[in-house]
Amino acid sequence: GFSRHLVEILSRHGVAFSSFDVFSDEEVRQGLKSFSNWPTYPQLYVKGELVGGLDIVKELEASGELDTICPKVQKLEDRLKSLINKAPVMLFMKGSKQVTGMGLT
Amino acid sequence: MRGPLLAAAGGAMGGAGGPLARTIRAKLTAALQPTHLEVRDDSPRHGGPPGAETHFGVLVVSGRFAGLPLLQRHRLVHEALRAELAGPLHALQVTARTPQQWQSDPRAPPAPPCLGGSKR
Numbered sequence: 001g002f003s004r005h006l007v008e009i010l011s012r013h014g015v016a017f018s019s020f021d022v023f024s025d026e027e028v029r030q031g032l033k034s035f036s037n038w039p040t041y042p043q044l045y046v047k048g049e050l051v052g053g054l055d056i057v058k059e060l061e062a063s064g065e066l067d068t069i070c071p072k073v074q075k076l077e078d079r080l081k082s083l084i085n086k087a088p089v090m091l092f093m094k095g096s097k098q099v100t101g102m103g104l105t
Numbered sequence: 106m107r108g109p110l111l112a113a114a115g116g117a118m119g120g121a122g123g124p125l126a127r128t129i130r131a132k133l134t135a136a137l138q139p140t141h142l143e144v145r146d147d148s149p150r151h152g153g154p155p156g157a158e159t160h161f162g163v164l165v166v167s168g169r170f171a172g173l174p175l176l177q178r179h180r181l182v183h184e185a186l187r188a189e190l191a192g193p194l195h196a197l198q199v200t201a202r203t204p205q206q207w208q209s210d211p212r213a214p215p216a217p218p219c220l221g222g223s224k225r
Contacts, residue, residue, distance in 0.1 A: 001151070002196065039183055039190040040197060055199050056175045058214065 002054040003042040009061055015070040046070055125158040133165055136185035140204050141166035162198035166207040
């Protein structure tokens with residue numbers, strides 16, 4: 001129940017995140033608790049560091065800090081800008097240059 | 106705060122609540138010398154029968170938290186309840202404030218709604 005609540009908070013703030021289902025791996029589920037010395041789930045990590053559980057994330061949300069510590073979902077415009085600048089010459093095409101067989105290497 | 110309130114203001118060690126509630130209260134008092142302590146059995150809100158004592162919420166007001174980020178404050182609470190968290194205590198909501206914070210805002214967050222599942 002607490003896990004779903006935390007997902008809602010992250011979604012509300014447009015935070016880009018991946019998740020791991022600890023029910024899918026008992027080794028991780030138990031191992032992470034001792035690895036991080038944190039006894040419960042959910043556990044939120046930002047840039048490899050434990051931020052805490054639901055209680056802490058709620059306080060960070062209330063204080064506004066959540067928005068500063070968590071990277072947001074990249075806006076499409078920013079993503080497009082980043083893509084068109086990926087190389088000095090960028091071709092957006094249907095298919096890939098290897099497939100055309102036209103000697104583009 | 107919803108749920109049976111098992112503590113009087115001032116952190117007096119009363120006999121209210123089940124055995125786990127009393128243990129939690131005693132351990133937190135010994136470890137953190139709180140100026141205010143509330144221990145709440147949330148188990149009924151998580152589908153347990155009354156007196157199940159599996160899910161607790163604690164509000165700890167202590168000078169020991171001064172200068173500590175939230176993560177460290179919660180770790181202090183976990184440390185005090187290490188044995189319980191390895192055992193019967195399945196979920197623990199923690200609110201950790203300094204006396205100054207508590208004085209300027211004496212409101213504890215409500216217990217989160219239960220959407221199913223165990224925290225561990």
